[in-house]
Amino acid sequence: MMDHARYRMLISADPHSSDPELRAHRGTCAECAQYTERLLRFESRLQRAVKVDIPTRAEILPFARRPARQGAKSWRSMAIAASVLLGVLVAAGIWIALPGASLAADVVAHMAGEPEAWRRTDVAVPDTALNDVLRDSGLRLSGGAGIVSYAASCAFRGHRVPHLVVQTPSGPVTVMVLVHEAASHPAQFDEQGYRGTIMPMAGHGSIAVLMRDPGGADLQRIAAQVRDAIVWTR
Amino acid sequence: MNDGVGGNQRRARFQALCQSLRPDLLRFAFWLCRDRALAEDVVQESMLRAWKAQDSLLDESAAKPWLLTIIRREYARTFERKRVPTVDVDELIAKEEPMLAAAEEQDLGEMRAALFKLPLEYREPLVLQVLLGYSTAEIARELDLSGPAVLTRLFRARNRLRAALGEDLGADREE
Numbered sequence: 001m002m003d004h005a006r007y008r009m010l011i012s013a014d015p016h017s018s019d020p021e022l023r024a025h026r027g028t029c030a031e032c033a034q035y036t037e038r039l040l041r042f043e044s045r046l047q048r049a050v051k052v053d054i055p056t057r058a059e060i061l062p063f064a065r066r067p068a069r070q071g072a073k074s075w076r077s078m079a080i081a082a083s084v085l086l087g088v089l090v091a092a093g094i095w096i097a098l099p100g101a102s103l104a105a106d107v108v109a110h111m112a113g114e115p116e117a118w119r120r121t122d123v124a125v126p127d128t129a130l131n132d133v134l135r136d137s138g139l140r141l142s143g144g145a146g147i148v149s150y151a152a153s154c155a156f157r158g159h160r161v162p163h164l165v166v167q168t169p170s171g172p173v174t175v176m177v178l179v180h181e182a183a184s185h186p187a188q189f190d191e192q193g194y195r196g197t198i199m200p201m202a203g204h205g206s207i208a209v210l211m212r213d214p215g216g217a218d219l220q221r222i223a224a225q226v227r228d229a230i231v232w233t234r
Numbered sequence: 235m236n237d238g239v240g241g242n243q244r245r246a247r248f249q250a251l252c253q254s255l256r257p258d259l260l261r262f263a264f265w266l267c268r269d270r271a272l273a274e275d276v277v278q279e280s281m282l283r284a285w286k287a288q289d290s291l292l293d294e295s296a297a298k299p300w301l302l303t304i305i306r307r308e309y310a311r312t313f314e315r316k317r318v319p320t321v322d323v324d325e326l327i328a329k330e331e332p333m334l335a336a337a338e339e340q341d342l343g344e345m346r347a348a349l350f351k352l353p354l355e356y357r358e359p360l361v362l363q364v365l366l367g368y369s370t371a372e373i374a375r376e377l378d379l380s381g382p383a384v385l386t387r388l389f390r391a392r393n394r395l396r397a398a399l400g401e402d403l404g405a406d407r408e409e
Contacts, residue, residue, distance in 0.1 A: 013388040014363070014370060042396060043364075049345035050365040052264060052333050054257045109254065119367065192254075193295075 007032050015043045016121045037126045044129045104189035107208045125151045133162050137179050138234035145229035170217035175226050179205040197223050252281050265361040266309050268326050270333055280305045323351050348398040356391035
């Protein structure tokens with residue numbers, strides 16, 4: 001039988017633990033349930049705090065040395081610079097021609113720094129924390145979305161966007177509500193182990209829904225379920 | 235010629251791998267070193283070491299923990315190579331203020347300053363868990379600790395942070 005002190009020690013060590021013993025204790029102890037809620041609010045801040053902004057650097061690791069040499073430009077380095085510029089121009093052209101593909105790539109790249117996105121858990125973020133994240137984007141979620149185990153306001157393409165993780169029977173699903181990214185039609189993507197879809201939301205940009213190792217999960221159905229649970233408040 | 239093309243492809247692939255993992259590795263190094271410039275040097279040196287030792291990476295999906303281990307060793311080597319003078323944590327916080335500040339959320343700046351003040355033995359497992367999503371077993375393996383020791387450090391780390399931020403721990407105060 002787990003006591004309060006043991007529960008609090010273990011849940012403080014891993015606030016997203018899905019240990020059945022912890023769940024059982026939480027289900028029968030209102031004080032520890034409240035404690036968990038406070039802890040998860042703290043955890044949400046901690047998760048945002050550790051993700052300090054990393055300045056974008058022009059040089060490519062690991063082959064560039066710091067600091068850059070000055071005043072020794074050779075024809076060779078100028079030729080390299082020209083080819084890099086050409087590459088950037090070609091990439092920009094592709095980006096403009098394929099906005100859906102580049103949006104998907106940015107979403108997947110964002111996931112590389114989000115370990116919470118593939119954690120299975122049955123611990124929901126507190127409503128207050130979830131609503132704080134959603135409020136700025138002018139939406140809330142109805143109960144149909146499922147257990148929201150992670151909610152953060154993330155920097156994405158120059159805007160703060162809600163980044164949620166919804167627990168489904170097929171596993172954790174990451175949802176990014178992209179009110180600033182219009183999409184004309186649904187687009188599927190499969191990149192770097194992530195499968196997902198970007199769905200337009202009339203008048204409200206788009207929504208990206210993706211899973212890691214989705215197996216046989218019906219991603220379109222899950223995406224539609226999440227989209228339908230969104231209630232716009234403005 | 236073929237070797238050249240193959241070499242370029244290998245290099246491009248490795249470069250892409252480093253680029254995709256760089257943000258989190260740099261964040262981890264920053265929390266380890268508490269110095270942005272030093273963190274960048276440690277990551278850069280680690281990437282070069284990784285490039286030279288890439289044959290030891292048998293599974294690309296394990297690249298992140300592999301690189302992370304190299305970074306931890308490089309960080310330790312940095313302190314072996316040069317005697318880093320003892321620095322007041324408040325001075326470190328002032329020096330790294332641009333990285334620690336969070337314009338949109340003032341309390342994040344306070345949380346980051348509190349994290350800076352955590353001893354390494356608590357800061358490191360906490361960052362591994364919260365930033366990189368490591369499980370207790372993975373942290374134990376990386377830090378060469380037992381599972382219960384990791385749980386104790388994580389519990390103490392959060393308690394210290396909460397206390398530093400003025401939360402009333404009440405009966406949860408352990409130390």
